[in-house]
Amino acid sequence: MSITSIEDDALALKSYIKSYPDFPLPGILFRDIFNVFQSSDGLQLLNNILKKYAAEIAGKVDCVAMLEARGFLLGTLMALHLNVPCVPVRKKGKLPGKVAQIEYSLEYAKDVLEVQLDVLQEGKRVLVIDDLLATGGTLEAAVQLLKKTGAEVVQAVVIMELCDLEARKKIDIPIKSFIQY
Numbered sequence: 001m002s003i004t005s006i007e008d009d010a011l012a013l014k015s016y017i018k019s020y021p022d023f024p025l026p027g028i029l030f031r032d033i034f035n036v037f038q039s040s041d042g043l044q045l046l047n048n049i050l051k052k053y054a055a056e057i058a059g060k061v062d063c064v065a066m067l068e069a070r071g072f073l074l075g076t077l078m079a080l081h082l083n084v085p086c087v088p089v090r091k092k093g094k095l096p097g098k099v100a101q102i103e104y105s106l107e108y109a110k111d112v113l114e115v116q117l118d119v120l121q122e123g124k125r126v127l128v129i130d131d132l133l134a135t136g137g138t139l140e141a142a143v144q145l146l147k148k149t150g151a152e153v154v155q156a157v158v159i160m161e162l163c164d165l166e167a168r169k170k171i172d173i174p175i176k177s178f179i180q181y
């Protein structure tokens, strides 16, 4: 593992993220995490950040909940570093079996989130992960959804946070973000 700090790595990671004005709608400045994945150096950097953060919280999490769609890529890496399982939180109608569901609003749409009930159990300490925190609508809904299953949501992790939107004000769990805009 490199000897640089998470903060130094995050600063370097920021240069891999490209911003697209007016996508997918006018007025949205879209911050694209996939640019990081298009570079092996960027991907190593991202993986190292998650690995270092996992070392900081080792033993405090039983399961990673990863939010569709970009959160899946991050959640898998995080779960491997924490040595715990991971579960997808998906948009409506994509998960088989018994699911819990919740309706939510985000920066530019409305949707429903679902999670399978057979994986999460009462008292499981869950870490939720996604690529980006904007209005916080998605994360807030995911937290409520996971609580519905009986899980205890102990930590949220996002790579990027749009600070002007003040999502933290409406979410009552600790949130770790590595890059702020």
Ligand SMILES: O=P(O)(O)OC[C@H]1O[C@H](OP(=O)(O)OP(=O)(O)O)[C@H](O)[C@@H]1O
Residues within 6 Å of the ligand: 067, 068, 069, 070, 071, 105, 106, 107, 108, 130, 131, 132, 133, 134, 135, 136, 137, 138, 139, 167
């Ligand atoms: O804080 P919020 O305002 O809720 O916005 C953040 C969410 O928006 C994006 O996902 P999107 O809804 O575009 O779905 P996708 O990842 O499936 O493309 C992003 O990946 C977060 O999940």
Ligand SMILES: Nc1ncnc2[nH]cnc12
Residues within 6 Å of the ligand: 028, 029, 030, 031, 032, 107, 132, 134, 135
């Ligand atoms: N500005 C943004 N960039 C990327 N994903 C987003 N999801 C919501 N707002 C976003």
